[in-house]
Amino acid sequence: MENTRKLENDCVVRCDHIGKIFGEFETSHEVVKDINLNIKENEFVVIFGPGQCGKTTLLNLMAGLEQTTSGEVNVNGKPVTAPGPERGMVYQTTALFPWLTVMGNVEFGLKMAGVKKSKRRERAQYYIDLVGLKGFEKSYPVKLSGGMCQRVGIARAYCNDPSVILMDEPFGHLDAQTRYLMEEEIERICSTEKRTVVFVTNNIEEAIYLADRIILLTNCPATVKKEYVVDLPRPRSYVSPEFLELRELITSEMDEMDL
Numbered sequence: 690m691e692n693t694r695k696l697e698n699d700c701v702v703r704c705d706h707i708g709k710i711f712g713e714f715e716t717s718h719e720v721v722k723d724i725n726l727n728i729k730e731n732e733f734v735v736i737f738g739p740g741q742c743g744k745t746t747l748l749n750l751m752a753g754l755e756q757t758t759s760g761e762v763n764v765n766g767k768p769v770t771a772p773g774p775e776r777g778m779v780y781q782t783t784a785l786f787p788w789l790t791v792m793g794n795v796e797f798g799l800k801m802a803g804v805k806k807s808k809r810r811e812r813a814q815y816y817i818d819l820v821g822l823k824g825f826e827k828s829y830p831v832k833l834s835g836g837m838c839q840r841v842g843i844a845r846a847y848c849n850d851p852s853v854i855l856m857d858e859p860f861g862h863l864d865a866q867t868r869y870l871m872e873e874e875i876e877r878i879c880s881t882e883k884r885t886v887v888f889v890t891n892n893i894e895e896a897i898y899l900a901d902r903i904i905l906l907t908n909c910p911a912t913v914k915k916e917y918v919v920d921l922p923r924p925r926s927y928v929s930p931e932f933l934e935l936r937e938l939i940t941s942e943m944d945e946m947d948l
């Protein structure tokens with residue numbers, strides 16, 4: 690489906706010296722420290738790092754679900770102060786409306802935006818088909834598997850045509866086989882419809898399989914330890930020598946952090 694968005698430049702998300710401290714005084718906990726990031730249009734950026742290092746917090750700052758204590762997040766050149774429709778979210782647990790069908794969930798944002806029924810149905814159907822859920826339009830979330838619910842979440846995010854889609858470990862709760870399948874699916878969807886995606890994971894293989902660029906964070910408080918541009922051809926093989934070499938490189942960098 691045509692992407693009608695116009696950008697003034699090719700940088701969609703910009704984090705300018707952002708920091709986050711939870712609490713105050715003796716209970717204060719610094720979780721994100723002085724992070725600078727520029728994420729370009731249609732770039733697939735993976736935020737990767739040790740457990741509990743602050744990945745979700747960083748994503749929540751981009752989403753406007755948390756406020757920075759220093760620095761600023763900009764999306765399309767505008768400061769982020771609260772959640773907004775130009776930032777779509779896909780969560781680890783799908784956060785679907787259980788009382789709405791697949792169609793109802795996918796078209797929800799457009800309905801709220803006042804888009805005419807025929808138009809929003811057409812658009813929602815396109816994304817339902819794209820994520821492989823044709824035939825399930827009238828199903829309720831309770832009848833769907835975990836992987837199918839995640840497909841609905843992805844279709845919903847795409848359907849609203851945000852400038853950036855923020856994904857917080859969307860496959861973290863899936864069994865290993867479904868997870869591999871969904872990684873292939875997101876790869877297929879993103880190559881059919883290029884979007885700017887920021888994707889949080891603590892799975893190294895998932896990171897290398899999907900990313901144009903991996904941002905490796907340090908232990909908490911999270912700072913940028915290293916960036917890796919992943920220019921392996923797509924779709925990638927988990928067992929190609931280049932894939933394994935990069936996995937080894939990032940893993941040894943992480944092992945050093947544990948010392």
Ligand SMILES: Nc1ncnc2c1ncn2[C@@H]1O[C@H](COP(=O)(O)OP(=O)(O)OP(=O)(O)O)[C@@H](O)[C@H]1O
Pocket residue numbers: 711712718720739740741742743744745746747891909
């Ligand atoms: N609202 C909050 N108030 C206080 N501390 C918080 C809050 N949110 C997160 N934290 C703390 O920030 C740290 C980082 O949490 P965060 O969930 O961002 O890490 P993560 O890297 O996404 O974790 P995981 O590897 O489990 O996905 C943790 O110690 C967590 O307890």
